Amino acid sequence: MYMPDIELHEATTLERAAEFKARYAPNARLLAGGTDLLVDLKARRINVDHIVSLNRIDDLRGVSQTKDGLRIGALTTITQVGNSQLVRDRFSAILDATSRMAGPQIRNVATVGGNLACAVPCADLPPILTVMNASVLLWSPEGERRVPLETLIVNVRKTILRDNEVLTAVDVPTQPPRYGAAYAKFSLRDGMAIAVASVAAGLTLNKDNTICDARIVLGAVAPVPKLVESAGTLLLGQPPGEAAFRHAAEIAMKAAEPISDVRGSADFRRELVGVLTQRALKTACERARETVA
Numbered sequence: 417m418y419m420p421d422i423e424l425h426e427a428t429t430l431e432r433a434a435e436f437k438a439r440y441a442p443n444a445r446l447l448a449g450g451t452d453l454l455v456d457l458k459a460r461r462i463n464v465d466h467i468v469s470l471n472r473i474d475d476l477r478g479v480s481q482t483k484d485g486l487r488i489g490a491l492t493t494i495t496q497v498g499n500s501q502l503v504r505d506r507f508s509a510i511l512d513a514t515s516r517m518a519g520p521q522i523r524n525v526a527t528v529g530g531n532l533a534c535a536v537p538c539a540d541l542p543p544i545l546t547v548m549n550a551s552v553l554l555w556s557p558e559g560e561r562r563v564p565l566e567t568l569i570v571n572v573r574k575t576i577l578r579d580n581e582v583l584t585a586v587d588v589p590t591q592p593p594r595y596g597a598a599y600a601k602f603s604l605r606d607g608m609a610i611a612v613a614s615v616a617a618g619l620t621l622n623k624d625n626t627i628c629d630a631r632i633v634l635g636a637v638a639p640v641p642k643l644v645e646s647a648g649t650l651l652l653g654q655p656p657g658e659a660a661f662r663h664a665a666e667i668a669m670k671a672a673e674p675i676s677d678v679r680g681s682a683d684f685r686r687e688l689v690g691v692l693t694q695r696a697l698k699t700a701c702e703r704a705r706e707t708v709a
Contacts, residue, residue: 419458423465428472430555430582438580440466446582447471448491448527451518452534462573476529476584479503485590490529490583495520497528507588509548509618509703512599513540533583535569535640542569543616543635544599546643550588556581566633569640594621596703600696601635602688604679611636612680613688615668617696619651621704627651632664632693637672637685644671647693656701658694665693 424447427433437444444466445453456462470476476491479500486507488497497503498514517523517531517540531541532552542565550565557580565586568575577583591597597618603609614635622628630648633641647667654660674685 420460420463421465422457422467425466425468426472427468427470430473430475430584431557433468433470433473433582434556434580436466436468437582440468441579444468446533448530449493449525450530451522451526452530452536470582482587484587486588488528488586488588490527490533490585492528494518494523494526494528494531498523506590507548509597509599509700510541510544510588513544513601513616516540516601516603528586529583532565532568532586533575533577535571535573535575537572537639537641538611538614538636539641540599540601540611540614540635542641543614543633544597545586545588546633546641547597547599547616547618547631548588548591549631550586552583553585553587554578554581555584560584562587566641566643572639592620594623594704594707595619596700596705596707598696598699598703600692600699602692610679613637613672613674613685613692615689615692615696617693617700619656619697619700619704621656621701626653626655627660628653630664630697632668632697634668634672634689637674637689639673642671642673644668647671651697656697661694661697664697665690668693 425436443464447467447469476489478489480487494514546566551562599616601611601614616633618631620629630651632644632647647664669690672689674682676682
């Protein structure tokens with residue numbers, strides 16, 4: 417199998433990682449789990465001369481509680497997220513994505529930071545984390561900056577990361593009362609399958625059972641995870657139910673930008689968006705009601 421000639425650099429600190437990345441840019445990539453990067457190299461989708469491994473920077477691992485919510489280190493594996501009691505108890509919608517991501521072997525190696533920074537349209541974590549108003553921490557020698565996750569990815573395999581920046585963590589804020597979120601995905605088989613289309617939805621209910629906030633994000637049907645603001649706006653002030661969710665789904669279908677490939681036609685993907693949007697909204701609503709039951 418093809419593998420290009422590459423020089424591997426092992427960074428033990430963020431300073432060294434940023435130094436290596438900047439020195440060899442644009443012909444350098446950061447290596448975390450490698451489940452996307454190594455496949456892309458072998459398939460010749462990318463061609464670089466330098467790989468900077470982050471795996472000896474232990475501070476980038478772990479799931480912890482902060483005063484504002486949840487922090488997940490960039491090198492935390494998908495399995496570790498799924499096993500976190502904090503995630504299970506207070507941010508369980510994330511499990512909708514992690515539990516169906518690839519197979520156990522991949523989840524044991526693949527990292528949260530990699531799933532975000534690789535900027536692959538069919539990635540599972542960006543839609544649900546965007547719906548939950550997550551932000552990412554980007555570190556460079558000049559300092560750390562926090563940006564909303566929805567602004568991180570700008571095109572297929574392209575992010576706003578600068579040549580000397582490293583994605584170190586993702587922060588998910590504590591959700592308000594009467595809030596629920598969900599992620600719905602369609603793939604061609606149950607295991608080891610990537611999304612043909614996916615939708616994440618989150619909503620907050622007023623005390624009178626009307627919707628006071630709603631976010632819908634599409635995955636795998638546009639170059640980037642697509643926040644459909646008009647669909648969320650439509651739901652404001654409405655009682656949750658089949659009619660409202662169907663109208664939101666119609667808007668989401670129109671906002672999708674699907675392609676046709678071996679996994680499905682553009683028309684098929686657009687129809688999936690309608691079905692998945694209603695499914696995600698229904699589950700999110702049920703979870704919102706459970707928080708005040």
